[in-house]
Amino acid sequence: MTTQATEVRRRTDLFHTLCPSVVSGIVLGAAAAVVFGFIAHLLAGEDNPDAPVAAAYTAWVIFFFIGIGAFNGIFKWGFGRREPTHEEEMALAGKDQGLWRYFRFTTDHKVVGMQYLATVLVMFFIGSMGAFMIRLEQSRPGAIFFNPQTYNTIVGMHGIIMIVTTIVMVSGPFGNFILPIMIGARDMAFPRLNALSYWLLFTVIPMFISTLLFAGFPTGWTGYAPLSVQELTPGMDAYCFTIIVFGLSVTVAAINIVTTVITMRTKGMTWGRLPVMVWGVLLSVILGLTAFPSFIIAQTLVLMDRIFQTSFFIAAYGGNNWLYEHLFWFMGHPEVYVIAIPALAVAAEVATVFTRKPVYGYKLLIGGLIGIAVLSVLVWGHHLYLSGSENALDGPFMLDTELISIPTGVFFLALIGTLWRGRIWVTVPMLFVCAVLVNFVIGGVTGIYLADLPTDELLHGGMFVTAHFHFTLVGAGVFAFFSGFYYWFPKMVGKRLNTGLGQLHFWLFEIGFVGTFLSLFYAGLQGEPRWSANIAPPFATANLIASLFAILIAASVFVAVYNVIITLARGEKAETNEWGARTLEWTIPTPVPLENFGEELPVVTSLPYNYEPEPVAAAESPSAPASGSAGTPLQPQSGD
Amino acid sequence: MSTSVSEHIYELEPHVKVARARAGVLLFIFSDALSVLAILAAGGYLSALNTEGAFMGKGDHPPAFLPTLGVAILLVLSGICYYLWERRERQSADSAPRVVYILAWALMLVTLAGQLWISITTKFATIDAYASVIIMLNWYSVFHYALAAIIGLLLLGRVLQGRRAGHDYVVEAIGYWWYYTVIASLLMWIFGMLL
Numbered sequence: 103m104t105t106q107a108t109e110v111r112r113r114t115d116l117f118h119t120l121c122p123s124v125v126s127g128i129v130l131g132a133a134a135a136v137v138f139g140f141i142a143h144l145l146a147g148e149d150n151p152d153a154p155v156a157a158a159y160t161a162w163v164i165f166f167f168i169g170i171g172a173f174n175g176i177f178k179w180g181f182g183r184r185e186p187t188h189e190e191e192m193a194l195a196g197k198d199q200g201l202w203r204y205f206r207f208t209t210d211h212k213v214v215g216m217q218y219l220a221t222v223l224v225m226f227f228i229g230s231m232g233a234f235m236i237r238l239e240q241s242r243p244g245a246i247f248f249n250p251q252t253y254n255t256i257v258g259m260h261g262i263i264m265i266v267t268t269i270v271m272v273s274g275p276f277g278n279f280i281l282p283i284m285i286g287a288r289d290m291a292f293p294r295l296n297a298l299s300y301w302l303l304f305t306v307i308p309m310f311i312s313t314l315l316f317a318g319f320p321t322g323w324t325g326y327a328p329l330s331v332q333e334l335t336p337g338m339d340a341y342c343f344t345i346i347v348f349g350l351s352v353t354v355a356a357i358n359i360v361t362t363v364i365t366m367r368t369k370g371m372t373w374g375r376l377p378v379m380v381w382g383v384l385l386s387v388i389l390g391l392t393a394f395p396s397f398i399i400a401q402t403l404v405l406m407d408r409i410f411q412t413s414f415f416i417a418a419y420g421g422n423n424w425l426y427e428h429l430f431w432f433m434g435h436p437e438v439y440v441i442a443i444p445a446l447a448v449a450a451e452v453a454t455v456f457t458r459k460p461v462y463g464y465k466l467l468i469g470g471l472i473g474i475a476v477l478s479v480l481v482w483g484h485h486l487y488l489s490g491s492e493n494a495l496d497g498p499f500m501l502d503t504e505l506i507s508i509p510t511g512v513f514f515l516a517l518i519g520t521l522w523r524g525r526i527w528v529t530v531p532m533l534f535v536c537a538v539l540v541n542f543v544i545g546g547v548t549g550i551y552l553a554d555l556p557t558d559e560l561l562h563g564g565m566f567v568t569a570h571f572h573f574t575l576v577g578a579g580v581f582a583f584f585s586g587f588y589y590w591f592p593k594m595v596g597k598r599l600n601t602g603l604g605q606l607h608f609w610l611f612e613i614g615f616v617g618t619f620l621s622l623f624y625a626g627l628q629g630e631p632r633w634s635a636n637i638a639p640p641f642a643t644a645n646l647i648a649s650l651f652a653i654l655i656a657a658s659v660f661v662a663v664y665n666v667i668i669t670l671a672r673g674e675k676a677e678t679n680e681w682g683a684r685t686l687e688w689t690i691p692t693p694v695p696l697e698n699f700g701e702e703l704p705v706v707t708s709l710p711y712n713y714e715p716e717p718v719a720a721a722e723s724p725s726a727p728a729s730g731s732a733g734t735p736l737q738p739q740s741g742d
Numbered sequence: 743m744s745t746s747v748s749e750h751i752y753e754l755e756p757h758v759k760v761a762r763a764r765a766g767v768l769l770f771i772f773s774d775a776l777s778v779l780a781i782l783a784a785g786g787y788l789s790a791l792n793t794e795g796a797f798m799g800k801g802d803h804p805p806a807f808l809p810t811l812g813v814a815i816l817l818v819l820s821g822i823c824y825y826l827w828e829r830r831e832r833q834s835a836d837s838a839p840r841v842v843y844i845l846a847w848a849l850m851l852v853t854l855a856g857q858l859w860i861s862i863t864t865k866f867a868t869i870d871a872y873a874s875v876i877i878m879l880n881w882y883s884v885f886h887y888a889l890a891a892i893i894g895l896l897l898l899g900r901v902l903q904g905r906r907a908g909h910d911y912v913v914e915a916i917g918y919w920w921y922y923t924v925i926a927s928l929l930m931w932i933f934g935m936l937l
Contacts, residue, residue: 361766407874422793
């Protein structure tokens with residue numbers, strides 16, 4: 103009898119553990135996708151293969167959220183029946199659920215931040231391997247490993263995975279984990295929306311991978327119509343759904359982050375005292391909130407053309423491909439700054455800590471970021487220079503685009519001013535900041551040639567463009583992310599990443615990256631087009647060199663993965679204030695308590711960059727950090 | 743992965759709750775307004791381009807005026823009812839007549855039903871670009887009414903159970919969406935008529 107009771111209790115516990123969780127979400131979502139896909143197939147018939155796919159994806163998302171328990175709150179507390187109890191709030195925040203809380207609809211912003219971080223790292227790994235496959239294929243002329251169809255799908259998937267990842271790489275992990283603490287808040291403004299934004303992103307991943315089951319999407323990451331409409335593979339539907347659901351995730355996250363910064367700042371945290379990173383994330387998500395609706399609408403129109411045979415992009419019935427290009431690039435160009443702005447802000451945040459100096463020209467720097475954000479929504483037309491559309495606006499678009507160099511230059515002036523005469527502590531995060539300076543200048547300067555119509559006519563559609571945007575997005579965005587990653591990892595995880603492996607990761611990555619894409623700049627100047635699976639013999643040498651350098655990038659990825667794994671397994675415990683920084687997140691214990699601060703919230707009286715003239719770091723010879731650590735830990739200092 | 747959990751849930755200050763609700767809804771409206779703008783811009787752009795002279799086929803016609811006007815009137819009435827109820831509610835919580843809110847919500851439901859009927863029954867000989875834009879406008883209006891009706895249903899629970907004390911900001915924030923739905927849908931209707 104006792105054994106039976108124990109067995110029943112064990113089964114009940116297992117059931118309560120799995121339901122609701124990501125497991126029940128996946129099971130219910132997948133089952134619903136099959137059922138609804140089948141029903142739609144019966145209703146739509148053989149002539150409309152897109153309808154079942156659309157029904158399946160819609161059902162997958164809705165029923166995944168039912169399965170993971172996202173609607174439980176509405177059923178329990180909706181309709182004004184009662185407010186959630188203390189115990190229910192604690193359960194939602196992940197109390198007593200151990201590591202399993204990372205696999206549930208948990209509202210604690212730190213859990214959501216860690217979920218984003220893990221997802222970003224996994225997606226980076228997958229995207230990097232896609233890049234390596236591209237370089238393998240292009241290492242010498244002729245089809246080596248893939249046929250053109252497979253190659254196109256790999257390029258498209260690499261593009262989308264990396265774009266999606268880089269859009270959330272700062273505002274996801276750091277914007278959720280670090281930002282609320284930085285402004286002195288106990289949580290995000292809308293904890294449930296916070297969990298919703300992450301799990302929406304999660305539902306996108308299987309949806310996107312499923313494109314492989316449906317013959318891929320040969321349009322590449324831009325998904326240009328009318329090819330996307332004419333392209334009969336249902337993989338294109340998967341692409342559209344991926345973008346729509348990802349856009350919803352970004353929108354929900356943006357609303358939450360903006361509301362948090364507006365309404366949840368602690369006493370004294372005025373707009374003029376916000377840490378630079380907070381400004382960066384705030385501007386990025388406002389930009390995302392502005393840009394993404396047109397992208398969502400663009401994909402909705404493509405789906406309507408595919409499923410309901412409307413004619414938004416079919417010229418014979420009055421549709422037009424330029425409509426797609428406008429809607430797409432109204433998101434597509436600001437998206438570069440959705441990625442770059444928070445990344446640059448992270449670089450500035452890290453630079454001030456490791457120079458032990460206040461940010462040079464704080465207001466100037468913030469003004470520069472705001473200027474970039476405002477101008478970036480006015481420049482999309484330069485992507486249509488060669489589309490054949492009306493060119494009356496080419497001049498204004500050219501001018502707008504070049505104007506962006508001014509606020510960008512102001513930002514870089516402020517960043518260099520921060521480093522100037524600082525006592526620079528050469529840590530792994532600081533190495534990545536230095537790389538951002540080098541890479542983004544190359545990316546920015548080469549962008550001028552693409553902003554100018556005469557030179558763009560020569561370079562458009564070539565490898566020069568590929569190299570340019572990689573220097574911008576990877577050279578600035580990804581390098582700055584890794585700067586923040588090495589900087590905040592001790593606070594987020596409570597362990598210290600290995601410095602030696604971090605340095606190895608950095609040098610392999612930077613040398614490999616610069617070598618690869620400088621070679622592709624050369625290939626582009628020689629006239630090599632993009633979107634070609636087989637390279638022509640005149641470009642063989644440049645591509646071979648690029649592919650050899652890409653091996654270093656691939657090696658750097660494995661070093662980073664190894665570093666994370668061994669740190670999680672047996673890394674040293676991190677100090678509360680690992681770097682002697684002055685922002686609020688370093689004033690609270692590690693691991694961070696559920697609601698971040700004790701009884702009283704901190705009161706801020708000044709900017710968090712008031713370092714002493716002779717910092718402790720200098721006295722402890724920070725340029726030679728202890729072996730096996732990410733730097734010599736400093737004595738904790740109280741925040742403002 | 744070691745974020746610890748301790749035994750506290752701190753209540754937000756009332757003014758933060760109010761500001762949070764206002765900001766959240768206004769940002770949502772901002773995002774949605776941009777998507778409405780994108781659709782209107784798409785329609786205007788295709789109309790101006792008139793690619794191959796095929797934007798509007800010979801058999802094409804604007805949506806039937808009277809039924810769509812009826813839906814627009816119902817929508818405006820719903821907005822007025824909500825406004826009247828919200829004003830009384832702000833003056834004295836829990837004393838505003840429930841029936842006015844129920845009427846606002848019921849009118850929104852009827853508007854939704856009417857718009858659904860229009861969207862389903864509007865037929866075109868050829869689904870050219872003009873027809874595509876009208877179909878999109880019709881169904882996007884359905885989406886807005888449905889969302890307002892669902893949000894209204896959640897509020898209805900509080901109204902019927904008399905649990906609005908301390909939640910005035912919920913009424914205000916939902917009001918923002920309600921009025922926005924009215925304005926955005928009217929704009930889409932007028933645009934569809936003039937296209």
